[in-house]
Amino acid sequence: MYRIERDRSRFREIVRGRIREDLRKYLSSTELLGRRGDKTVSIPVPQIELPRFRFGDNKKQGVGQGPGKKGQPVDGDAQDGDGAGGAGENAGQHILEVDVELEELAEMLGNELELPNIEPRGDRLLSADGGRYTGIRSTGPKSLRHFRRTYKNALQRTIASGDYDPLKPRVVPIREDERMRWRKENPRPESSAVIFHIMDVSGSMGREQKDIVRIKAFWIDTWLRSQYDNLEVVYIVHDAVAKVVDQDTFFHLRESGGTKISSAYDLCLAQIQERFRPEDWNIYPFHYSDGDNWSARDTERCVGLLRDEILPRVNQFCYGQVKSAYGSGQFKKDLDGSLEDSERLVTANVDDREGIAEAIRTFLGKGR
Amino acid sequence: MVHLKNLTPELKPIAFQIEAIAKDAGLDFFEVVFEGHDARDVNALAAYSGFPVRYASWRFGMEYERLEKGYAWGLSKIYELVINNDPTYAYLVRSNSLLEQKLVIAHVFGHADFFKHNVWFSPTERKMVDLMEAHSIRVRRYIEAVGQEEVERFLDLAMALDNLTDPFLPLRELRSGKPKRTGGNQSERARAAFEAVSDGSIRRLPEPQAYDGPSKPPTFDILGFLAEAADLEPWQRDIVRIVRAEAYYFMPQRMTKIMNEGWASFWHSRIMTRAVAGPDEIIDFADCHSGATMASPGQLNPYKMGIELFRHAERAGMDLFHMRAVHNDTSFIDAIIDEEFAERHGLYVYGKNQRTGRVEVVDRDWTKVKNQLLTNLTWGGLPQIELLEADYEGRGELYLNHRHDGRDLQLDSAAKTLEQVLQLWGRPVHLLTQEEGQGRLLSADEDGVQVYETDENGDIPSQPDDADDDARQAS
Numbered sequence: 001m002y003r004i005e006r007d008r009s010r011f012r013e014i015v016r017g018r019i020r021e022d023l024r025k026y027l028s029s030t031e032l033l034g035r036r037g038d039k040t041v042s043i044p045v046p047q048i049e050l051p052r053f054r055f056g057d058n059k060k061q062g063v064g065q066g067p068g069k070k071g072q073p074v075d076g077d078a079q080d081g082d083g084a085g086g087a088g089e090n091a092g093q094h095i096l097e098v099d100v101e102l103e104e105l106a107e108m109l110g111n112e113l114e115l116p117n118i119e120p121r122g123d124r125l126l127s128a129d130g131g132r133y134t135g136i137r138s139t140g141p142k143s144l145r146h147f148r149r150t151y152k153n154a155l156q157r158t159i160a161s162g163d164y165d166p167l168k169p170r171v172v173p174i175r176e177d178e179r180m181r182w183r184k185e186n187p188r189p190e191s192s193a194v195i196f197h198i199m200d201v202s203g204s205m206g207r208e209q210k211d212i213v214r215i216k217a218f219w220i221d222t223w224l225r226s227q228y229d230n231l232e233v234v235y236i237v238h239d240a241v242a243k244v245v246d247q248d249t250f251f252h253l254r255e256s257g258g259t260k261i262s263s264a265y266d267l268c269l270a271q272i273q274e275r276f277r278p279e280d281w282n283i284y285p286f287h288y289s290d291g292d293n294w295s296a297r298d299t300e301r302c303v304g305l306l307r308d309e310i311l312p313r314v315n316q317f318c319y320g321q322v323k324s325a326y327g328s329g330q331f332k333k334d335l336d337g338s339l340e341d342s343e344r345l346v347t348a349n350v351d352d353r354e355g356i357a358e359a360i361r362t363f364l365g366k367g368r
Numbered sequence: 369m370v371h372l373k374n375l376t377p378e379l380k381p382i383a384f385q386i387e388a389i390a391k392d393a394g395l396d397f398f399e400v401v402f403e404g405h406d407a408r409d410v411n412a413l414a415a416y417s418g419f420p421v422r423y424a425s426w427r428f429g430m431e432y433e434r435l436e437k438g439y440a441w442g443l444s445k446i447y448e449l450v451i452n453n454d455p456t457y458a459y460l461v462r463s464n465s466l467l468e469q470k471l472v473i474a475h476v477f478g479h480a481d482f483f484k485h486n487v488w489f490s491p492t493e494r495k496m497v498d499l500m501e502a503h504s505i506r507v508r509r510y511i512e513a514v515g516q517e518e519v520e521r522f523l524d525l526a527m528a529l530d531n532l533t534d535p536f537l538p539l540r541e542l543r544s545g546k547p548k549r550t551g552g553n554q555s556e557r558a559r560a561a562f563e564a565v566s567d568g569s570i571r572r573l574p575e576p577q578a579y580d581g582p583s584k585p586p587t588f589d590i591l592g593f594l595a596e597a598a599d600l601e602p603w604q605r606d607i608v609r610i611v612r613a614e615a616y617y618f619m620p621q622r623m624t625k626i627m628n629e630g631w632a633s634f635w636h637s638r639i640m641t642r643a644v645a646g647p648d649e650i651i652d653f654a655d656c657h658s659g660a661t662m663a664s665p666g667q668l669n670p671y672k673m674g675i676e677l678f679r680h681a682e683r684a685g686m687d688l689f690h691m692r693a694v695h696n697d698t699s700f701i702d703a704i705i706d707e708e709f710a711e712r713h714g715l716y717v718y719g720k721n722q723r724t725g726r727v728e729v730v731d732r733d734w735t736k737v738k739n740q741l742l743t744n745l746t747w748g749g750l751p752q753i754e755l756l757e758a759d760y761e762g763r764g765e766l767y768l769n770h771r772h773d774g775r776d777l778q779l780d781s782a783a784k785t786l787e788q789v790l791q792l793w794g795r796p797v798h799l800l801t802q803e804e805g806q807g808r809l810l811s812a813d814e815d816g817v818q819v820y821e822t823d824e825n826g827d828i829p830s831q832p833d834d835a836d837d838d839a840r841q842a843s
Contacts, residue, residue, distance in 0.1 A: 003421065004412040007429030010520075014426055047430060050528040051784030053751050056776045061719040061730065063741045065663045065672075068729045074718045096430070097437055 015045055015098045019105075023112045027360070028353035030211055033218050033251075040099040041222070047096050106226030109219060113360060116367030118227045118282075118315075133181045140180030153177035193228040193282040193315075195221065196271070198264045200289035202239040203256035204326035212322050212350055213288040214251050219360055220286060228282065234271060238264035240294065244271070260294045261287075261331065262301045269309050283314040286363070291321045291329035299331060303338040311344045318363045319347040344368070375404035375460065375469075382644075383473050389643050390477040394689060395635065397480035398494075399455035402473065404462040410446050411435040413459055417618065418451035419500045423507035423610070424516075425523055448472040452483040452621070454494040467645070467652045474639040478632030485693045486627070488620040491538035496617055503610045510603040522604055526591075526611040528788045531750045533612065534588035535619050585755045590768070591615065593755055594792050608792070622748040623696040630674015631692050633661060637675065663713075676713055677704045697745045701738065710734035743773060751777055753799070766793055769826075770801035777801050779808070783817040786810055800826045 019026070026032055026043070035042045064074060109115065136146060154173035158164045164171075197217050199205070225231050235250035236242055239257040242264040268285055276283055293299045311317055321332040332347050339345050346366065348359040370387050372380050383402060390397075405413065415432035416422045438444035447468060449459045458476040460469060483489050493499050511519045583589035583596075595608040621628065637657060645653045661672040681704050682688055691700065709715075710732075717731040717740045731737070746752075752771040760767040766789065770777060782799065789797045789812070796813040800822065807822035820828045 003424075004415055004428065004432050007415075007424060007426055008432050009429070010424070011426040011429035011433060047434070050427075050524060051781050051788060052528055052531060053753055053770070053782055053785050054778050055751060056778035057720070060775065061717055061740055062744060063668055063715055063737055064718050064729075065668070065714045065716070067714060068716065070729055070732065071721075072729050073726045074729060096434055098433070 012098060014048065015096075016100065016104070018045065018048075019043060019098075019100065020108050020112075023108055024357060027109075027112075027219065027357045028215065030215060033214055036102070036218070036222070037099075040101055041105050042097045042099050044095050044097055102222060103226050106222050109223055109360075110226075113357060113365070115223065115361070115364050118224075118367050133183050135182035135184035137180050137182040138176075138178065140182060142180075144181040146179045146181050149179040150177050153179065191228045191282060192230040192232070192280060193224055193284060194232040194234060194276045195224060196234045196236060196268050196283075196285035196287075197250065198236040198238065198242075198268060198285060198287040199250065200239070200259055200261070200264075200287075200292075201237045201253055202259040202290075202292070204259075204290050204292055204324050205322070206324060209290060209322045209324050210251070210254075212353060212356060213320075215353070216288070216320060216350070216356055216360060217286070219356075220284075220363065223360075223364055224284065232276070232281075236264055236267055236271075238267075242267040258294050259289070259292055260298050261289065262298050262305060265302055265305045265310060269305065269313075272310070272313055278313040284316060284318070285310065285314055286318045286320065288320045288322055289331060290324040290326065291331040292326070293331050293334075296334075299334045302331075303335065306335075306345065307339060307342070311339075311342055314344060316363075316366065316368045317345050319345070320359055320363070321347065321349050323349065323351045369399045371399070371401045371455075373401065373403045375402060375462070378466070379469055379473075382470055386470065386473050386639060386644060387477065389639050390474070390481070390635065393635070393639070395477055395481040397456060397477060397484050398453075400458060400476065400480050401455050402458050402460055402476070405459050407439055407445070407461050407463060408436070410449060410459050410461050411439055414446055414449055418449045418457070418459070419497060421497075421501045421504045423504040423523070424511065424520075425527075426520070427524075427527065448476060450476050450479040450483075451496070452489060452492060452494075452617075453496050456480040456483060457497065465652075467649050468656055470644055470649075471636050471640055471653060471656055474644065475632045475636035477639075478635035479628060481635075482624070482628050482631045482692055485689075486620070486624060486696075487694055488539065488623055488696050491542040492617050492620060493613070499613070499617075503614070506606060506610065510607065514603065519603075519607070522607055523611070525788050525791055526608050528785055529591055529594070529792070530611050530615040531748075532588075532590035532753060533592070533615050533619065534583075535623055535748050537583070537589050537592075538616055538619075585758045588752065588754045590753065590755045590789075593758070594789075597758065598793050600792070619748060620696075622750075623698075626670040626674040626677070626697045626745075627692065627695060627700050628674070629670045630676075630678050633657075633671045633675040634678040634688075673713075676709070677701065680704055680709050698742055701741055701745065705734070705738045705741070707734045710737050743775075746773075751775075760798065764795045766795070766797040768797065768799040770799060772802045776803050779803060779810070779819070783810055783812070783819070786812040786817055790814075 032041060032043060035044075066074075068074065110117075133144070136149060150173050151171065154171045154177040155164075157174075157177060158171050197213075199210070199213055201210075221231070221233060233247070235245050235247055237245050237250060237253055238259070238261065240260045240263065244267065245253065264287065272278070272283060293302070306317060319332065319335060321329060323329070329349075332349065335345065335347055346363055348362040350356060350359045370383050372383055379402075387400070412432055413420065414435055415428045422428055435444070435446070439446075445461075447461060447464060451457050456476075456479075458473075458480075460472055464472060507519065507523070583592040585593065587593055591608065591612045595605060595612055598605075598608075600608065640653050640657075641650070661669065661675055663669050663672045677700060678688060678691075681691060691703070695703065711734065715732075715734070715737045716729045717736050718727055719730040720726070721728045752773070754769050754771065755766060756769050757765075757767040759765070768786075768789075770782075779801075782801065786797055786799050796811060798812075799810045801808050801810065807824065807826060809820045809822045809826070809828060811818045811820065823829050
């Protein structure tokens with residue numbers, strides 16, 4: 001129905017305005033996680049209420065029916081829920097889910113954090129966008145015959161051969177006159193990117209630390225998805241050993257034990273070499289840890305891996321150090337100290353949720 | 369007469385059969401038009417409260433969004449919608465099963481009879497479909513003239529005040545012999561307006577509708593007072609009138625929700641079980657019927673409460689047709705509920721335990737239950753707010769009074785609403801209410817809302833010169 005669609009889009013416009021205003025809030029909360037579909041994110045927003053004179057809750061009493069002695073709790077909150085669409089008294093309390101295009105959310109993020117668009121490295125895969133029947137060929141199936149062009153050729157040939165009689169025009173196309181439509185492909189550059197989310201899941205990474213990682217990963221994915229047509233995400237977790245896991249595991253796994261960061265870097269490198277050739281892919285590893293490593297020797301090995309193997313192959317390597325009660329935070333210092341001059345390494349501290357936005361800006365603010 | 373549009377032909381003889389049974393049983397209604405729609409379109413209609421056309425507002429879009437999501441997730445499904453109009457329009461969801469359609473058709477005749485005969489509906493506009501369309505056209509003209517945002521902002525302002533009405537006013541006016549507020553030639557006017565707009569012959573704004581005299585303080589019809597007495601642009605005045613006219617149209621449905629649903633359920637149950645449902649359908653009928661009239665803990669299902677009230681009245685030998693004509697929910701409950709009823713249906717008063725924060729059963733005493741029901745339903749379930757003075761202390765300020773019945777207002781929201789009144793009125797406005805037994809005066813002027821403590825006379829106790837320090841900023 002046309003009218004209601006107009007009212008709905010007006011409502012969505014208003015809601016998007018509010019989301020834009022509240023983006024900082026979403027940047028530091030887990031509210032949006034797991035709400036991403038292929039093209040949209042469904043964002044819970046409180047129903048917008050008009051102010052009204054209404055009763056408060058303090059002495060609100062009602063009448064219900066069912067069993068239960070005096071003083072016994074009533075199951076389920078008293079709510080309006082009558083079968084056939086009666087308007088409830090408390091209609092203002094509902095939470096609405098509003099679908100926002102991923103593109104649009106990324107744009108809001110970009111505006112909020114003033115992120116530059118990414119310049120993909122080099123020429124990438126060429127892909128065809130399906131193509132259109134705009135070309136002409138002299139061969140092809142009869143069903144694609146271009147009548148006008150064919151007739152024109154036949155007419156020209158007939159006239160040229162002197163067989164044409166204006167009083168009794170007779171034009172018979174032969175095989176050589178025929179022209180067929182042909183699909184012309186429109187090659188355009190396609191950019192592909194892969195994100196590695198690498199997380200330290202050793203005992204010292206607590207729930208809050210993981211939440212911070214989750215939120216950050218969500219927004220980074222959202223942004224990069226808006227920048228690349230084709231985005232792959234690889235999740236790697238590590239304690240003393242590293243493994244590739246699926247998204248769900250990545251966010252819920254809790255290991256305990258030591259930390260050997262090089263194991264993760266080895267695995268990441270192996271993945272790049274096997275699956276994501278730098279010639280074809282823009283590569284973005286993000287590593288999150290609380291900064292505790294097994295030994296200084298392993299850290300040295302990490303620095304070496306980064307300098308010699310990983311950094312030359314990637315667009316940017318981001319290390320986000322999440323503050324935890326147990327982590328020493330040494331790893332970031334070591335990286336910064338040893339790889340100071342490397343442009344492709346970006347490190348950031350995230351002390352708490354409020355710091356997420358800043359860390360994202362640091363990571364993505366270079367447009368690389 | 370019954371008309372079917374966009375429904376399978378097999379429903380036609382069924383609708384005629386049910387109509388004949390309903391009429392035999394004594395139901396009487398305007399012509400009923402049954403329209404088939406798919407679920408999405410019924411959601412759209414429901415967002416517009418059953419009308420095909422309403423004025424443009426994001427609030428309807430929000431409601432639609434909510435219904436669509438609820439439907440998509442399987443949380444809610446609308447079977448039917450009926451609107452109080454002549455002819456009475458009923459929308460059936462085409463995907464309903466045959467049995468559901470039968471039940472719903474019988475249910476609709478119950479509503480249609482109630483709309484026509486209940487006294488609270490007698491002052492309502494019966495050509496509301498046309499009037500709504502006329503409203504929509506007028507609002508569209510205003511949008512074209514002054515811009516979407518401006519009109520939208522003002523509509524929101526007016527809609528926030530749409531419960532500042534007097535539910536008893538229309539009937540009082542009708543009884544005192546005043547002509548109906550919206551004349552009978554409404555449909556013609558609407559059509560003329562529509563044609564003029566579509567062929568482009570109107571360049572100027574449509575004339576605001578005539579209105580027979582403002583409500584004067586003291587009055588509960590604050591919206592009516594503001595519509596006439598506030599200093600507004602002509603288009604603004606018309607928008608307040610539009611919002612008010614629609615509020616008064618919907619008010620009787622608020623006041624008779626339990627009765628109306630009860631009456632319709634009573635009749636669909638009777639018609640189905642005694643005449644229409646075959647032996648092979650009776651289980652499905654019971655399933656469907658009990659789904660609608662299910663009582664869940666902590667909730668009051670108007671279908672359930674309503675149907676049981678009518679059954680109780682029938683057992684007591686009362687004249688049901690008379691009752692459906694003269695009562696609203698409060699007077700009906702007052703007349704019917706007795707100890708036996710409360711006990712049979714396990715009614716209780718619930719409330720929040722202040723100590724534990726839990727919602728608990730507070731009382732099962734039937735008089736308490738009845739009192740609580742009456743309190744909650746009185747005045748359409750809304751706070752009673754009256755305008756006492758329009759020239760408070762000779763300064764042209766409004767003085768409103770909340771008739772406190774033990775339930776406090778939500779003060780934050782009240783303060784914001786008061787600011788809306790201020791914006792409409794243009795001069796300071798005051799509201800006298802209570803919070804936890806303490807008198808409060810909320811005063812809104814261009815600097816915001818101040819909250820004062822008041823004594824038992826509603827006066828602010830005399831204060832030292834630094835009175836402003838005692839005033840609490842509310843917004």
